[in-house]
Amino acid sequence: MSDSAWRLLAASAKGPKKKVNQDYHDMHVSSDGAEVFMAVADGHGSAAYPRSDIGSRLAVEAFLEVVTEFWRSCNRDDQLRHVHFRAKEDLPRDVVHNWRSRVRDHLEREPFTGAVPVGPEIYGTTLLGAVVSEWLVLGWQLGDGELCVLHSDGEPVLPLYDSSEPAGDETYSMCSPGARHLMRLYWAPVQAEQPLRLLTLSTDGLSNSFVSMADYLDFVRGIDRRLSDNGADQVAADLPEWLKRASSYSGDDTTFVGAWCNPRLQEGSDVRNSQVR
Amino acid sequence: MTAELPGGQMAHRPVHFFWLLDCSSSMSINGKIGSLNFAVREAIPEMQRVAKDNASAQLMVRAIMFANGAQWHVQAPTPIEDFHWTDVATSGITDLGAALRLVAEELRTPPMPPRALKPVLALVSDGQPTDDWRSGLRAVDDTPWGRRAVRVAVAIGQDADIAMLQEFLDNPELQPLQANNPKQLADAIRWMSTVAVKAASMPHGGRDTAVLPQPPTSVDDDADDVW
Numbered sequence: 001m002s003d004s005a006w007r008l009l010a011a012s013a014k015g016p017k018k019k020v021n022q023d024y025h026d027m028h029v030s031s032d033g034a035e036v037f038m039a040v041a042d043g044h045g046s047a048a049y050p051r052s053d054i055g056s057r058l059a060v061e062a063f064l065e066v067v068t069e070f071w072r073s074c075n076r077d078d079q080l081r082h083v084h085f086r087a088k089e090d091l092p093r094d095v096v097h098n099w100r101s102r103v104r105d106h107l108e109r110e111p112f113t114g115a116v117p118v119g120p121e122i123y124g125t126t127l128l129g130a131v132v133s134e135w136l137v138l139g140w141q142l143g144d145g146e147l148c149v150l151h152s153d154g155e156p157v158l159p160l161y162d163s164s165e166p167a168g169d170e171t172y173s174m175c176s177p178g179a180r181h182l183m184r185l186y187w188a189p190v191q192a193e194q195p196l197r198l199l200t201l202s203t204d205g206l207s208n209s210f211v212s213m214a215d216y217l218d219f220v221r222g223i224d225r226r227l228s229d230n231g232a233d234q235v236a237a238d239l240p241e242w243l244k245r246a247s248s249y250s251g252d253d254t255t256f257v258g259a260w261c262n263p264r265l266q267e268g269s270d271v272r273n274s275q276v277r
Numbered sequence: 278m279t280a281e282l283p284g285g286q287m288a289h290r291p292v293h294f295f296w297l298l299d300c301s302s303s304m305s306i307n308g309k310i311g312s313l314n315f316a317v318r319e320a321i322p323e324m325q326r327v328a329k330d331n332a333s334a335q336l337m338v339r340a341i342m343f344a345n346g347a348q349w350h351v352q353a354p355t356p357i358e359d360f361h362w363t364d365v366a367t368s369g370i371t372d373l374g375a376a377l378r379l380v381a382e383e384l385r386t387p388p389m390p391p392r393a394l395k396p397v398l399a400l401v402s403d404g405q406p407t408d409d410w411r412s413g414l415r416a417v418d419d420t421p422w423g424r425r426a427v428r429v430a431v432a433i434g435q436d437a438d439i440a441m442l443q444e445f446l447d448n449p450e451l452q453p454l455q456a457n458n459p460k461q462l463a464d465a466i467r468w469m470s471t472v473a474v475k476a477a478s479m480p481h482g483g484r485d486t487a488v489l490p491q492p493p494t495s496v497d498d499d500a501d502d503v504w
Contacts, residue, residue, distance in 0.1 A: 222283020
């Protein structure tokens with residue numbers, strides 16, 4: 001970690017009227033400091049999904065296990081088209097399969113006796129995950145929430161934003177039929193131009209606290225500015241209070257994780273969105 | 278001390294609540310319209326209390342009255358803290374379809390913001406619709422927010438069209454509330470204006486419809502029935 005140019009930020013706040021925080025997150029830097037693996041999930045939380053807090057944890061665990069294995073099998077010398085195919089087809093299938101397997105195991109260990117039909121649905125959750133490396137940046141999204149990237153030009157972008165997502169709080173889910181096909185992919189091979197400075201994942205409790213998506217993007221822009229001006233330690237210390245304030249507006253659990261590349265430590269590893277080679 | 282939160286303007290998400298009130302001539306019989314005005318007025322403090330308990334949602338109320346056609350009784354989305362009830366009066370027939378088409382226009386995006394909680398449609402009627410109400414319902418269902426609205430309904434008296442109200446609800450687990458006397462109407466209006474707001478105000482994901490607790494049950498004493 002100390003050898004890595006990447007600094008990690010993570011915090012979560014429970015919604016003001018929620019009994020438990022149904023969001024979950026986890027992230028880590030690889031042992032050589034070259035890659036960051038990160039994920040957040042937002043359990044649906046309503047009566048039809050009584051174990052969604054567990055479902056979100058299982059989704060993050062499933063993603064990180066699968067993506068770590070996926071990444072181990074990727075090689076910089078591979079044809080990018082081949083890696084892209086696996087990222088688009090294999091990883092969503094494997095993550096959903098892994099999550100469903102974890103759900104089955106959990107149900108066996110702790111049978112559910114409630115008013116709703118028992119099945120994966122009671123664990124319903126969204127999922128956002130990413131891998132950041134020196135040659136490729138990848139992100140996956142199933143359901144709502146935001147994956148935001150900010151390059152050296154300082155302008156935050158939502159590459160997976162989908163205006164056709166259901167209105168209100170309804171969202172696609174890990175328990176949706178054909179969930180693997182609902183997972184969207186962000187694909188950004190590293191090129192020798194604008195380097196990636198910040199990649200963030202957040203649950204919709206954060207974006208819903210702002211009047212508009214432009215106001216949310218201002219938040220990410222502001223985080224980037226504070227990171228540059230005040231350093232990651234100060235931002236990490238402030239983040240929990242900021243999320244608590246945001247959740248008081250959205251009324252929802254609110255989670256934010258980010259990987260920030262200190263520009264002073266960054267040496268020529270450039271990442272930008274591009275097409276498959 | 279925590280630094281100021283970066284980013285743009287923050288705001289609570291709105292819950293838009295629409296009263297759809299039958300003001301046909303039959304509502305003047307045996308004091309129904311007076312009881313309805315009383316019940317809605319009495320429900321306002323309860324709605325304000327519920328809104329206060331769900332501070333992350335901003336409850337905005339409007340009202341449509343329908344008889345010969347439909348018209349806004351309260352057109353501007355009004356914060357519940359500032360909402361006051363002016364009595365509605367009766368005349369004419371029961372053009373529910375016109376009311377549904379009127380509210381459907383408001384359930385499009387825009388004027389509805391993309392960032393909102395589920396709206397609430399609260400329908401109160403004592404009779405049979407006299408226009409093409411199904412096309413009005415289709416207009417509501419054709420809007421993204423109309424499809425997802427929390428819907429509640431009250432049938433006043435024995436002549437109310439229960440099948441129509443059930444179709445409006447579009448939820449097999451929920452029946453229209455039956456009000457055959459002023460007390461039952463007051464209870465029903467209080468329930469629909471508070472429980473539905475609570476259900477709509479709580480953010481949650483997934484694809485389920487809002488789950489409403491069981492409505493109030495009244496002692497089944499026909500002797501009290503006046504409608």
